[in-house]
Amino acid sequence: MDWKNVTFDWNQARAVLATAEQGSLSAAAAALGQTQPTLSRQVAAFETALKVTVFERVGRGLTLTPAGAELINHLQDMRDAALGLSLAASGQSQDLEGEVRITGSDVYAAMILPDILTQLRRVAPNLIIDVVADNQIQDLQRREADIAIRHVRPEQPELIARLIGHASGSFYAHQSYLDRHGIPRTVEELSACDFIGLADVDRMIDYFKPLGIHVTANQFKARSANGVVAWELAKAGLGVLPMSDLVAQDCPGMVRLMPDLKMLSFPFWLTTHRELHTSARIRIVFDHLADALRSYVN
Amino acid sequence: MDWKNVTFDWNQARAVLATAEQGSLSAAAAALGQTQPTLSRQVAAFETALKVTVFERVGRGLTLTPAGAELINHLQDMRDAALGLSLAASGQSQDLEGEVRITGSDVYAAMILPDILTQLRRVAPNLIIDVVADNQIQDLQRREADIAIRHVRPEQPELIARLIGHASGSFYAHQSYLDRHGIPRTVEELSACDFIGLADVDRMIDYFKPLGIHVTANQFKARSANGVVAWELAKAGLGVLPMSDLVAQDCPGMVRLMPDLKMLSFPFWLTTHRELHTSARIRIVFDHLADALRSYVN
DNA sequence: TTATCTGTATACGTTTTTGCATGGATTGGA
DNA sequence: TCCAATCCATGCAAAAACGTATACAGATAA
The missing domain is CATH 3.40.190.10 (Periplasmic binding protein-like II)
Structure with a gap:
C-alpha cells in the first residue's frame, strides 16, 4: 500500500465538507464544535495542500467552485465511512456493557x-x-x-x-399427519382436522371463525400453552397448528396448508x-x- | 446533519489503519512519513476517544483485538474515499495545467x-x-x-x-446501398459488392483474401485516404467498408454485414x-x- | 446613506501535537 | 545464556494548531 496519496490532513477534509454542507465557515465551526478561525485555517490549508481552490470567497459566505464540487462526493464518502466507523466503535466500546x-x-x-x-x-x-x-x-x-x-x-x-x-401466518401440519388424514384443500376439510391447542382453546376457536373454519374444543387432541412445545407436537404429526410463516418456513416436513387462505397478517x-x-x-x-x-x- | 458522531480525530483513524495494515507502529510511521512515537500516541488517543481497545500490546508488535477487527473495514472505506479524493483533487489541481x-x-x-x-x-x-x-x-x-x-x-x-x-471490425454498408444491391449473405456475394477504398487499395485487397473475399481494384468505386470521409461515403450508400465495430455500432442506417464472419480482432x-x-x-x-x-x- | 447584522481574515498568547532521544521489553540467533 | 535487533512507551524541547479578540467586508433595512 502506498500511503503517499493519503497523507493530506483528513481533519481538514472534514472541515471542507462541513463548510460546503453548512454553507459557511461559522456554521461549520458551530456544527463541528470548533471556532470559525480554526475552520478558516483548515480550509485554507486544505486548498494549499491539494492545490485546489475549493471555495470562492464572495463577500459574505463561500461558494463552491466547480473544482470543489467535483470533490464533494469523495468527501461525503469519507464522512459516511467515518459514520460507519463511529457506529461500529460505539458497539465495540468497552463502555457499552x-x-x-x-x-x-x-x-x-x-x-x-x-x-x-x-x-x-x-x-x-x-x-x-x-x-x-x-x-x-x-x-x-x-x-x-x-x-x-x-x-x-x-x-x-x-x-x-x-x-x-x-408478518403473516398459516396453518401447518406435518407430512406424517397428512399421509394419514389427507391434505385438506377446503375450509370444510380443514374444519374436520385435528388441531394442536395453544393456551386458550376457546380463543382459538373464535379466531378461526372469520376464516370460515368451524371447530369444536374436542378437536384439539393435543395442547400446550408453550408455543414451542405446540409446534413440536405439530411436527410429531399430532395435528394442525397455525404458525407464523417466518418461523415455519424453514422447518422440513411441515407443510403449509391452503396457501390461498388469507389469514390475518x-x-x-x-x-x-x-x-x-x-x-x-x-x-x-x-x-x-x-x-x-x-x-x-x- | 449531525456531526457529533464524526468529530473524532480522522488522522488518528488513519494512524490506526496504517498500523493494522503495516503490522507495527514503526512500519506505519515510516509509511505515513511520521515517527513512531507520534503513531503510538495517535493510536492510543484513538482508543481512548472511542473507548475501544483496537490493539493488544503483546511484546514486540501489536495484534488486532476482535473489536479492532470489526472496525477495519470502516477504516478501509475511509481510506478508499480519501484515495478517491486525492485522485480527483490532483485532477482539479491548479498545478495540473x-x-x-x-x-x-x-x-x-x-x-x-x-x-x-x-x-x-x-x-x-x-x-x-x-x-x-x-x-x-x-x-x-x-x-x-x-x-x-x-x-x-x-x-x-x-x-x-x-x-x-x-476490438473487432466488420463490413458495413448503408441500407440504401443494400436496397439497391441486396444483402450479401456469403463471401461470394460480398466479393461482388462495391467497396469504399481507404489509403492503399492493394493492401485492402490483400487484407480481404484470408477472409475468403476476393476483389479487384476496380471494385473500389469511391476512395478516400481519410477514414471519416470514407465512412461518410459508405453512409451515402456508395459501397461496403470495413470499420471498427466500436465506431460503427451507433450509426443509424449502417448495417453490419455477415455478422458471423470472423474478422480479425x-x-x-x-x-x-x-x-x-x-x-x-x-x-x-x-x-x-x-x-x-x-x-x-x- | 447609515446603522447593523452576518461572515471572513489576521494578530497574539496559550494549548496541543510532534520529533528526538532514551529506556524498557521481547524475540531470534550465536 | 548472552547479544543484537526490533519494537513500544515516555520525557522534553520545538513546532504547529487552536481560541480569543479584533479588524475588515458585503448584505439588509431603516
Whole structure:
C-alpha cells in the first residue's frame, strides 16, 4: 500500500465538507464544535495542500467552485465511512456493557432471536442479553424487560414503539399427519382436522371463525400453552397448528396448508421504555433488533 | 446533519489503519512519513476517544483485538474515499495545467475521442488537449505527440505501452446501398459488392483474401485516404467498408454485414513516452484514456 | 446613506501535537 | 545464556494548531 496519496490532513477534509454542507465557515465551526478561525485555517490549508481552490470567497459566505464540487462526493464518502466507523466503535466500546432484557413470545425467542443475537454479539460483544420468553406481555415500565417484541401496539403512551412491518401466518401440519388424514384443500376439510391447542382453546376457536373454519374444543387432541412445545407436537404429526410463516418456513416436513387462505397478517412492534433515549446500551440493541427483524419480515 | 458522531480525530483513524495494515507502529510511521512515537500516541488517543481497545500490546508488535477487527473495514472505506479524493483533487489541481497532445487515427479522433475528452474535462479542467488526427503513426520520441492510440505495439523499448484490450471490425454498408444491391449473405456475394477504398487499395485487397473475399481494384468505386470521409461515403450508400465495430455500432442506417464472419480482432495499444513517470499532466490523461477506452472495448 | 447584522481574515498568547532521544521489553540467533 | 535487533512507551524541547479578540467586508433595512 502506498500511503503517499493519503497523507493530506483528513481533519481538514472534514472541515471542507462541513463548510460546503453548512454553507459557511461559522456554521461549520458551530456544527463541528470548533471556532470559525480554526475552520478558516483548515480550509485554507486544505486548498494549499491539494492545490485546489475549493471555495470562492464572495463577500459574505463561500461558494463552491466547480473544482470543489467535483470533490464533494469523495468527501461525503469519507464522512459516511467515518459514520460507519463511529457506529461500529460505539458497539465495540468497552463502555457499552451491561444487561439488556428482551422479551418475546416463546416461539420467537426460540426460533428467531438466537440468530439475531449472534449477529448482535459481533456488533456489541460486551453486552449481556437476557431473553425473557413468555407469552404474557411483560410490563416494560416496571422493568420486567427493556425491549419487547410483540404483535400489539403498547397502550401506554410513555413507551416508545416502532412498527417493524407485518408478518403473516398459516396453518401447518406435518407430512406424517397428512399421509394419514389427507391434505385438506377446503375450509370444510380443514374444519374436520385435528388441531394442536395453544393456551386458550376457546380463543382459538373464535379466531378461526372469520376464516370460515368451524371447530369444536374436542378437536384439539393435543395442547400446550408453550408455543414451542405446540409446534413440536405439530411436527410429531399430532395435528394442525397455525404458525407464523417466518418461523415455519424453514422447518422440513411441515407443510403449509391452503396457501390461498388469507389469514390475518399481524403487525410487528418493537417496544422499549424511555431509557432508549439515554442508554446507548439499549439503543444499539433496539436498533439492531429493528434492522434484523425488518429483514426477516421482508 | 449531525456531526457529533464524526468529530473524532480522522488522522488518528488513519494512524490506526496504517498500523493494522503495516503490522507495527514503526512500519506505519515510516509509511505515513511520521515517527513512531507520534503513531503510538495517535493510536492510543484513538482508543481512548472511542473507548475501544483496537490493539493488544503483546511484546514486540501489536495484534488486532476482535473489536479492532470489526472496525477495519470502516477504516478501509475511509481510506478508499480519501484515495478517491486525492485522485480527483490532483485532477482539479491548479498545478495540473498545460497541453497534452493525443494522436490517433482520424476515425477514432473524430468518433470516440470527443466523448472521452468531455469526461476528461470534468476530471482535469485546466488541461488543454491537442488531438492530432492522422493515420500516420506519430513519433512520440520526437514529441510529435504525448500519447498515441494505435493498433500496433510500439517498437521502441523506450516507450511505455499499455494493452487496453481487443476490438473487432466488420463490413458495413448503408441500407440504401443494400436496397439497391441486396444483402450479401456469403463471401461470394460480398466479393461482388462495391467497396469504399481507404489509403492503399492493394493492401485492402490483400487484407480481404484470408477472409475468403476476393476483389479487384476496380471494385473500389469511391476512395478516400481519410477514414471519416470514407465512412461518410459508405453512409451515402456508395459501397461496403470495413470499420471498427466500436465506431460503427451507433450509426443509424449502417448495417453490419455477415455478422458471423470472423474478422480479425486487433489490439488496442496506448503509448506514451517516458515523461509519463514525471508528469502528472500526462499521467492523468493516460490513465483516463486507458480507463475510458477499456470501457469502450469491453 | 447609515446603522447593523452576518461572515471572513489576521494578530497574539496559550494549548496541543510532534520529533528526538532514551529506556524498557521481547524475540531470534550465536 | 548472552547479544543484537526490533519494537513500544515516555520525557522534553520545538513546532504547529487552536481560541480569543479584533479588524475588515458585503448584505439588509431603516
